[in-house]
């Protein structure tokens with residue numbers, strides 16, 4: 001829809017497609033991925049109250065740094081599954097509240113690194129050579145050459161605090177400009193720093209007195225708030241200039257303003273502020289207007305290329321999440337490496353189906369039925385055994401186990417809230433990466449779910465299809481999809497006809513039928529007479545059917561001669 005002041009309200013909106021709210025300017029490149037599947041609203045200048053009132057209608061929210069996604073917004077967002085930050089910093093999102101509500105927060109951690117680093121260099125050069133002052137003077141009819149003599153950056157020392165993605169790029173660019181680069185970052189790798197000709201120092205005292213230019217590239221967290229304040233500025237050269245393309249607040253703005261006015265710091269290049277736009281009368285506003293300061297309105301990521309990158313990054317993740325897949329860069333969940341993601345995705349579906357099959361198949365079957373308070377073991381064999389980050393599989397299991405018996409507080413289980421939901425239900429899951437000694441694996445990867453109470457299900461993936469290869473003590477081969485009738489029976493002639501007749505009378509079509517025989521070693525091979533002979537012939541019949549199978553049909557099937565048990569599962 002075209003941008004408007006406010007999107008249509010729930011009762012005015014007729015489409016049943018999921019809806020995405022984008023209250024800030026996001027590049028259309030990524031939006032093209034979403035528009036075939038979802039309705040997108042892009043209202044202009046949404047107030048905090050308006051956001052609160054319309055958020056209950058949305059399944060996805062895409063933002064930049066201006067929208068404040070508070071705990072109140074997240075509590076009101078009953079349908080919301082994902083908050084996507086088209087950029088890096090999520091300091092405008094209450095990530096903890098999102099986690100509590102099971103809402104995935106994703107970002108684009110690398111889409112704007114180059115843009116931010118280049119903007120830092122732009123401010124460095126502009127501050128060193130008085131570019132804005134020269135421009136201003138010329139526009140006002142001046143021709144001030146001697147007043148605007150700058151300094152060269154080549155041969156000077158650039159100090160970097162925070163040698164992460166942006167900091168490291170800035171370091172390389174600084175070296176390229178012929179600068180000597182020293183950095184302080186307690187978490188940086190000395191090898192990586194050395195590879196970029198960066199001298200890593202352990203504290204600010206060893207860095208600040210040496211630098212001609214200082215740039216900070218840390219996130220704004222408790223340990224970096226006011227990192228550079230009055231006492232730190234006092235240790236720097238009078239000729240030094242400071243840069244901030246990270247977050248307002250890493251320099252104490254009042255202390256910086258005083259130091260620039262006192263002439264103990266020569267100038268600054270600032271892109272970010274504690275309040276954006278700066279509050280009238282604040283130190284931030286005074287800094288922006290100061291003749292020795294070059295200021296930009298948070299333009300670090302504002303390049304066409306960066307905006308395309310971050311838009312594509314987060315829209316692909318929103319699409320994946322709203323279609324039941326996994327994000328590649330969730331802020332409130334562990335990182336899944338792309339190669340693990342590719343391998344894990346089909347198994348996520350398999351494990352969810354296995355969990356759901358477990359709950360539905362074993363329900364009403366005594367100790368094996370209940371899932372709350374139960375310990376499960378997930379065993380990964382084959383290629384899957386080599387993957388260490390199987391958290392999405394854990395989440396898929398919790399989702400599968402609980403989806404048919406709970407509304408999970410009205411939300412889907414996902415990689416973010418799975419631990420919380422498992423804890424609430426008292427479910428514990430241990431994961432084993434192994435091969436059973438001496439056993440040959442016939443599938444590239446095999447997953448087995450079992451409990452101490454005897455329930456067991458195995459499955460594997462072939463191509464894009466998932467299969468169940470073991471259910472209880474039976475060796476099976478069926479696709480866990482749609483409505484399945486699982487009949488535990490004595491494998492005697494005529495059984496299929498009897499069951500088929502009952503289903504036919506109730507107008508239920510059979511899509512497929514699969515017979516599962518006892519696993520090797522589960523039949524009593526020595527007994528061949530009477531009841532024992534029948535035990536040996538136990539089997540499972542799995543019927544894929546169209547439509548619902550009601551309780552009365554289930555009872556009729558259960559009453560059929562030779563049928564030991566019946567379960568109807570919806571997968």
Ligand SMILES: NC(=O)c1ccc[n+]([C@@H]2O[C@H](COP(=O)([O-])OP(=O)(O)OC[C@H]3O[C@@H](n4cnc5c(N)ncnc54)[C@H](O)[C@@H]3O)[C@@H](O)[C@H]2O)c1
Pocket residue numbers: 088089090109112113116161162163164165166167184185186187188217218219220223224245246247271272298299300301302
């Ligand atoms: N102005 C913009 O438009 C713009 C654009 C992109 C990024 N950013 C901001 O730039 C900052 C850096 O982004 P990034 O992608 O490089 O992040 P990053 O996570 O890759 O790097 C941050 C680095 O800071 C280091 N660090 C953390 N605490 C520290 C401390 N107390 N002292 C020293 N180092 C510390 C970390 O070890 C890490 O190496 C973020 O705040 C981000 O939001 C701003």
Ligand SMILES: O=C(O)[C@H](O)COP(=O)(O)O
Pocket residue numbers: 064065066086087088089090112298299300301302
């Ligand atoms: O954190 C970021 O990615 C940058 O600060 C960019 O913010 P923006 O998307 O509002 O430009």
